[in-house]
């Protein structure tokens with residue numbers, strides 16, 4: 333073998349993983365299908381690490397922003413994405429934005445010039461039969477390889493669409509208007525003591541106004557290539573359901589039966605104190621800091637979502653960890669199929685990295701690529717890998733995709749403070765600063781210990 337590890341996909345995650353491994357002395361074969369006559373529906377060039385849409389790595393503020401903190405941690409690990417980002421940087425206030433062509437050219441030049449990296453322009457159609465590998469083929473993984481991944485993980489473990497219901501920070505929900513209860517008080521062994529859902533009740537007037545808002549709200553159109561992607565029926569947008577009739581939602585995700593509204597103090601309750609309609613939220617992470625709006629996947633534009641969803645009783649001041657969406661995105665159900673080191677549970681030679689693991693965004697994909705590179709380097713060097721603490725942005729993101737997220741509702745996620753162990757006793761105004769201070773301190777300690785035993 334002429335290489336120590338095979339990386340498939342020369343996007344953000346694959347390039348970052350290749351760099352981290354090569355810098356530690358390992359020989360990398362990096363296979364990228366663009367440049368061999370193949371293209372994804374979103375990429376425009378053959379360049380490594382092409383940014384397919386916006387040119388922004390979002391906030392660069394590492395004192396009170398989770399993605400800024402991720403930048404900080406990546407810089408401390410000499411990330412190629414952050415390095416090239418500095419070379420290509422264009423003015424964007426407190427955000428980090430880049431000239432996309434300069435950025436991609438810089439990543440490409442650095443990797444082509446590296447003596448330990450060999451870039452091969454080829455489409456890989458199956459998971460490698462032997463040797464260590466990292467699969468970093470992104471949200472638009474070629475179909476043949478996607479089929480091979482399905483063969484290794486199971487049909488229902490690979491999704492082709494993000495069908496994202498909005499996710500709300502628990503501490504922004506006004507619990508003086510909603511209550512916790514499961515429908516018919518049904519319980520399972522895993523249930524919380526009081527019930528598993530936060531219920532936001534609506535009167536008839538509120539429901540009708542909300543229904544109108546769904547119908548009239550500004551929507552994003554499907555791109556042509558997305559409309560042809562399979563598996564769409566299973567994730568119908570809430571506004572499409574609303575358009576089928578004014579009652580459809582009241583027999584679907586907004587039905588009130590079996591939920592006794594404790595705020596309904598009227599005398600007459602022939603059927604129990606069921607609300608006319610209800611919006612339910614279900615816990616989305618083990619920490620209990622994030623809750624998703626059940627059945628609310630949507631193509632409404634972000635501004636329209638915030639405006640409309642804040643009319644829901646209890647969500648007037650809701651802060652969204654992510655808004656709803658529906659678009660083409662190939663990703664595996666990582667909490668089920670990957671171990672804590674991003675390896676296939678049933679085939680440990682193969683690691684996954686980048687957006688295909690269920691993180692979301694340029695920076696997150698690069699960060700997961702960086703971690704996959706470090707993990708693989710530790711393994712190839714025969715060293716023990718210690719995961720970064722969960723209080724750090726790396727640790728929080730990694731814990732989320734490899735086990736902390738709820739597998740049954742797993743959807744790609746940006747880094748956000750809802751993924752960090754909560755700091756309940758710190759005032760809201762200084763909480764973000766406290767998260768970043770804690771993270772930096774813990775990251776420094778982890779890095780010190782890791783550098784003491786280099787891979």
Ligand SMILES: Cc1cc2nc3c(=O)[nH]c(=O)nc-3n(C[C@H](O)[C@H](O)[C@H](O)COP(=O)(O)OP(=O)(O)OC[C@H]3O[C@@H](n4cnc5c(N)ncnc54)[C@H](O)[C@@H]3O)c2cc1C
Pocket residue numbers: 340341342343344345346363364365366371372374375381382383384385386387388454455456457468469470471472473474477660661685686687688692693694695697698
């Ligand atoms: C249309 C679209 C727009 C997006 N816009 C943004 C945005 O504005 N901001 C943001 O932060 N995030 C955005 N994202 C999300 C995401 O962060 C990016 O897609 C990001 O590039 C993911 O990084 P990655 O390395 O995982 O995948 P990619 O950067 O897509 O890299 C994967 C690489 O693998 C290659 N490949 C695929 N299959 C094979 C194969 N079988 N053999 C060999 N090579 C293969 C591809 O050609 C590609 O170069 C967007 C995603 C999509 C789909």
